[in-house]
Amino acid sequence: MVVMDALRGDASLWPKLLEIEAPLAPRGDVQSCHTSQHYKMVERAVSQGRGYLDVDTVVSLRSLDAALYAAGGACRAVDAVMKNEADNAFLPLRPPGHHATSERAMGFCLFNNVAIAARYAQRRYAEIERVAVIDWDVHHGNGTQGIFYDDPTVFFFSMHQYPWYPGTGARGETGVARGRGFTLNVPVRAMTVRREQRRMFSAALGEIGARFKPDFIIISAGFDSHEADPLGQLRLEDEDFVEMTRAVKEWAREACGGRIVSALEGGYNLETLGETVKAHVAALHRDDV
Numbered sequence: 323m324v325v326m327d328a329l330r331g332d333a334s335l336w337p338k339l340l341e342i343e344a345p346l347a348p349r350g351d352v353q354s355c356h357t358s359q360h361y362k363m364v365e366r367a368v369s370q371g372r373g374y375l376d377v378d379t380v381v382s383l384r385s386l387d388a389a390l391y392a393a394g395g396a397c398r399a400v401d402a403v404m405k406n407e408a409d410n411a412f413l414p415l416r417p418p419g420h421h422a423t424s425e426r427a428m429g430f431c432l433f434n435n436v437a438i439a440a441r442y443a444q445r446r447y448a449e450i451e452r453v454a455v456i457d458w459d460v461h462h463g464n465g466t467q468g469i470f471y472d473d474p475t476v477f478f479f480s481m482h483q484y485p486w487y488p489g490t491g492a493r494g495e496t497g498v499a500r501g502r503g504f505t506l507n508v509p510v511r512a513m514t515v516r517r518e519q520r521r522m523f524s525a526a527l528g529e530i531g532a533r534f535k536p537d538f539i540i541i542s543a544g545f546d547s548h549e550a551d552p553l554g555q556l557r558l559e560d561e562d563f564v565e566m567t568r569a570v571k572e573w574a575r576e577a578c579g580g581r582i583v584s585a586l587e588g589g590y591n592l593e594t595l596g597e598t599v600k601a602h603v604a605a606l607h608r609d610d611v
Contacts, residue, residue, distance in 0.1 A: 344391045368383060419465070419585070462480050523569065536577055540582070541582065
């Protein structure tokens with residue numbers, strides 16, 4: 323995998339990182355965010371050997387294992403941060419998760435890794451009541467938004483190209499019932515200049531921080547908003563992801579003792595993805611960031 327090759331190939335960074343093996347997520351952790359019918363549907367499709375869960379989402383005989391390891395790894399990363407094994411964590415996950423709703427798989431995603439991790443943190447650790455999910459994938463994290471749309475304990479923020487797949491993520495989508503005001507979408511037009519997009523990101527973090535103090539922060543780190551990615555039309559470069567990482571780290575320092583778990587979402591240019599992820603991980607690692 324290009325991400326792991328890039329990380330392991332950096333002699334100045336890799337020795338400073340702690341590699342932790344992901345466990346399989348128990349069914350109960352997955353069903354904290356997904357219906358039993360959805361879990362059974364994935365099980366059934368996988369048992370048949372190959373099939374489409376939606377037009378983009380193909381499964382094979384090992385897909386359920388891969389999805390359970392991805393979700394289990396996200397929860398294990400929460401443990402690592404909470405138990406002071408690591409200051410923060412990055413998860414090079416496949417399949418990604420942020421399009422998976424409580425009831426269906428879509429957009430390459432079977433189970434919603436970051437949502438499962440957020441619920442796990444709340445259920446497992448009494449000191450974690452409020453979680454912020456920061457999504458900078460080029461596509462809107464519709465699944466994550468939907469899972470927490472009426473929940474004031476999880477603040478969901480997405481900055482994404484709009485209009486674009488999956489068609490959700492307008493500025494007016496802010497939550498419902500008790501969750502109203504705990505979703506913030508920042509739609510970005512295709513080809514928006516980098517400086518303007520970074521300004522929008524910083525302004526959004528300031529807006530959220532003024533009214534929500536998280537006990538834990540999870541990043542849906544999609545790198546398909548990179549200028550070289552084939553599935554998007556945004557123009558971010560590696561240094562922009564570094565600056566956004568720094569901004570989230572600064573907020574985490576002030577709000578929750580630096581607790582961050584970052585999970586890979588999109589990123590489909592194999593020529594650039596490894597270096598971009600490495601820049602993000604290095605920014606997470608550095609003490610001066």
